[in-house]
Amino acid sequence: MSKAFTPSAAKPGVITANDLREGHNVWMCEGGWTPDPGRATLFEDEAIADLALLKAIGQSNIVVGPYLVEARRGPNGPEPVHFREAFRQTGPSNYFHGIQTQKSEATHV
Amino acid sequence: MFDVRPVDTDYVRHRAAQFRAQVARRLDGSLTEDEFRPLRLMNGVYLQLHAYMLRVAIPYGTISPDQMRMLAHLAQHYDKGYGHWTTRQNIQFNWPRLVDIPDMLDLLASVGMHAIQTSGNTIRNVTTDAFAGAAADEFADPRPYAELLRSWSTDHAEFQFLPRKFKIAITGAARDRALVAAHDIGLRLIRHEGRTGFEVWVGGGLGRTPMLGQVIRDFLPEEDLLPYIEAIIETYNLSGRRDNKYKARIKITVSERGLDAFRADTEEEFLRRRGHFHGADRDALAQFRDRFAAPEFRKAPVAGYEAERQANPAFRSWTDTNLHPHRVDGYASVIVTFKAPGATPGDASADQMRLLADLAEKYGHSDLRIIHDQNVALPHVHKSDLPALYLALRGAGLATANAGLTSDIIACPGMDYCTLATARSIPIAQEIAEHFRAQGLEEEIGKLNIRISGCINACGHHHLGHIGILGLDRAGVENYQITLGGDGYDIPAIGQRAGAGFPAEDVVPAIDRLLRAYLDLREDASERFIDAYRRLGPAPFKAALYPEVVNA
Numbered sequence: 010m011s012k013a014f015t016p017s018a019a020k021p022g023v024i025t026a027n028d029l030r031e032g033h034n035v036w037m038c039e040g041g042w043t044p045d046p047g048r049a050t051l052f053e054d055e056a057i058a059d060l061a062l063l064k065a066i067g068q069s070n071i072v073v074g075p076y077l078v079e080a081r082r083g084p085n086g087p088e089p090v091h092f093r094e095a096f097r098q099t100g101p102s103n104y105f106h107g108i109q110t111q112k113s114e115a116t117h118v
Numbered sequence: 119m120f121d122v123r124p125v126d127t128d129y130v131r132h133r134a135a136q137f138r139a140q141v142a143r144r145l146d147g148s149l150t151e152d153e154f155r156p157l158r159l160m161n162g163v164y165l166q167l168h169a170y171m172l173r174v175a176i177p178y179g180t181i182s183p184d185q186m187r188m189l190a191h192l193a194q195h196y197d198k199g200y201g202h203w204t205t206r207q208n209i210q211f212n213w214p215r216l217v218d219i220p221d222m223l224d225l226l227a228s229v230g231m232h233a234i235q236t237s238g239n240t241i242r243n244v245t246t247d248a249f250a251g252a253a254a255d256e257f258a259d260p261r262p263y264a265e266l267l268r269s270w271s272t273d274h275a276e277f278q279f280l281p282r283k284f285k286i287a288i289t290g291a292a293r294d295r296a297l298v299a300a301h302d303i304g305l306r307l308i309r310h311e312g313r314t315g316f317e318v319w320v321g322g323g324l325g326r327t328p329m330l331g332q333v334i335r336d337f338l339p340e341e342d343l344l345p346y347i348e349a350i351i352e353t354y355n356l357s358g359r360r361d362n363k364y365k366a367r368i369k370i371t372v373s374e375r376g377l378d379a380f381r382a383d384t385e386e387e388f389l390r391r392r393g394h395f396h397g398a399d400r401d402a403l404a405q406f407r408d409r410f411a412a413p414e415f416r417k418a419p420v421a422g423y424e425a426e427r428q429a430n431p432a433f434r435s436w437t438d439t440n441l442h443p444h445r446v447d448g449y450a451s452v453i454v455t456f457k458a459p460g461a462t463p464g465d466a467s468a469d470q471m472r473l474l475a476d477l478a479e480k481y482g483h484s485d486l487r488i489i490h491d492q493n494v495a496l497p498h499v500h501k502s503d504l505p506a507l508y509l510a511l512r513g514a515g516l517a518t519a520n521a522g523l524t525s526d527i528i529a530c531p532g533m534d535y536c537t538l539a540t541a542r543s544i545p546i547a548q549e550i551a552e553h554f555r556a557q558g559l560e561e562e563i564g565k566l567n568i569r570i571s572g573c574i575n576a577c578g579h580h581h582l583g584h585i586g587i588l589g590l591d592r593a594g595v596e597n598y599q600i601t602l603g604g605d606g607y608d609i610p611a612i613g614q615r616a617g618a619g620f621p622a623e624d625v626v627p628a629i630d631r632l633l634r635a636y637l638d639l640r641e642d643a644s645e646r647f648i649d650a651y652r653r654l655g656p657a658p659f660k661a662a663l664y665p666e667v668v669n670a
Contacts, residue, residue, distance in 0.1 A: 027165055027169075029144075029145070029216065030145065030215065030216055030217050031169075031215045031216070031217075032165065032168075032169040032170035032213075032214070032215060032216055033168065033169055034168060069147075069150060069151050070145070070146075070147045073151050073165060074151070074165065090594075091594055092533075092591075092594065092595070092596060093167075093533060093591075096167060096533055096534065096542075097167060097168065100168060101168065101534035101535060101544075102534055102542060102544065102545050103462045103465075103534055103544045103545065103548070104198070104462075106168075106198055106213070107168045107169075108168075
């Protein structure tokens with residue numbers, strides 16, 4: 010697990026957690042939390058990321074278990090590095106459930 | 119008549135109301151997550167990879183049609199239309215919202231069900247033979263004892279904060295289908311000098327340190343069951359390690375202290391405890407025996423069943439694989455596998471659950487069992503009803519003739535759902551099942567237990583698979599270790615690692631090489647994979663898995 014991950018310019022990261030009420034995965038973004046990982050804020054500075062993580066921990070009435078994890082800059086926003094995070098950003102591979110359905114809806118808009 | 123009586127309804131409703139208030143306090147900020155987590159875990163609520171997960175207890179896998187319909191209702195209205203049978207004979211819902219779980223628990227309470235002690239360091243669901251009360255090789259029905267253990271252990275104040283979780287299994291048959299040797303406590307019903315009692319096993323378990331249990335008591339008279347079990351757990355509660363989560367299970371306690379020292383403490387404590395039991399447990403057991411009285415079996419000709427077997431090869435194939443011998447002439451136990459090609463092992467849709475409830479009422483004396491291998495049994499079906507039952511199951515995709523075969527794979531949810539997982543299990547199971555179906559080899563290979571776990575916690579019982587597959591994270595890539603020679607049933611054994619792991623795309627070709635080698639090596643079709651492995655040892659099978667090493 011990557012809870013002790015420290016971001017840098019070479020290895021940026023995002024802050025992710027679960028929504029307290031619903032349970033689904035969310036990412037910290039400008040102005041709050043989003044279920045769209047592509048909108049996540051990419052942290053490249055350790056101090057700024059640590060401060061943001063402290064803020065996230067303080068929002069325990071909104072999210073559960075926030076942590077920093079490595080991500081890379083992609084054409085449509087941050088992308089996962091580890092396959093675990095890739096599954097969290099997509100959903101299970103045995104059914105078309107989870108975040109992948111939101112992505113599908115978004116592309117159909 | 120079989121009677122699944124709603125259990126302790128007032129208590130279950132009380133606990134559901136308590137949890138509703140706890141959720142409310144969590145949502146309004148009165149409870150932190152650190153304070154709330156143990157409370158939700160005591161009610162079977164986990165936070166998984168994509169969502170919350172609710173694990174509902176199905177005591178010793180026994181469930182009534184009405185209870186099954188309630189599970190279907192929850193699957194349809196609070197989940198995504200399905201539930202997942204677990205290897206502790208329970209069910210898990212993968213997508214509930216926290217805000218809905220209090221309503222789900224209320225609905226469960228209305229049919230005497232709950233999620234209490236499906237998590238946490240307590241005594242978990244007591245498991246047993248899914249064919250209890252039905253099997254031809256059964257010596258004594260284990261369910262009354264399982265119910266005694268369930269009612270005794272539920273909310274047992276002394277055992278709510280054990281060093282680690284605690285699992286008990288009980289069997290009353292010649293063949294151990296309850297995996298007694300792989301449990302913290304395993305109980306085998308036996309007779310000794312005219313008396314009924316138990317051979318008591320202790321210290322078995324899988325996980326990161328797999329061990330088979332040892333016999334701590336050759337014969338325990340049945341009336342001493344609860345005081346002796348209390349003595350074992352009390353000894354563990356006091357001497358089990360709390361300094362290291364990975365060394366906290368009783369198997370480590372017994373292993374580190376030695377069986378003799380552990381037994382001495384247990385026996386001493388047993389003498390002390392036995393005096394506190396004044397017969398209420400034996401009275402309860404007598405009541406439970408009445409509740410598990412056999413249904414009124416009927417006598418009817420089975421000529422129609424035999425004729426259908428001759429006329430319909432698909433039906434014959436299904437009856438060859440998916441029936442278990444019943445103790446009453448004219449009856450069979452039916453195994454409904456949830457392992458159709460391409461299906462997720464153990465997933466049941468709401469419609470399938472409702473159908474099973476209807477079929478159990480129509481053909482199965484209203485009795486349903488969840489099997490630890492993630493299938494469902496109708497334990498009592500008259501053979502004359504099998505053609506109609508088969509047709510009904512086939513219409514719902516539930517008549518796959520594969521019980522005990524290659525595609526009847528146990529697989530944990532793996533990294534598709536589980537936050538502890540290090541790799542996926544489900545796609546590997548699906549690929550293996552589809553491959554051997556497509557190759558037409560499944561029938562030729564015959565009986566084979568493949569077990570897949572997505573991490574070393576071993577929820578998929580990979581150590582007990584004739585072929586075990588363990589998914590790991592190797593430098594950020596899914597990688598699968600193969601173990602050989604495990605067995606949970608006939609000659610309990612922990613599978614041994616065959617060698618280096620395989621990338622995901624190489625697992626099916628490796629298993630293909632392994633099983634084709636087995637087909638070449640076996641003496642005849644009656645020699646199962648595990649028998650050939652025991653006869654020949656691992657070398658020829660390793661050679662098939664790693665041909666490049668041999669050819670190098």
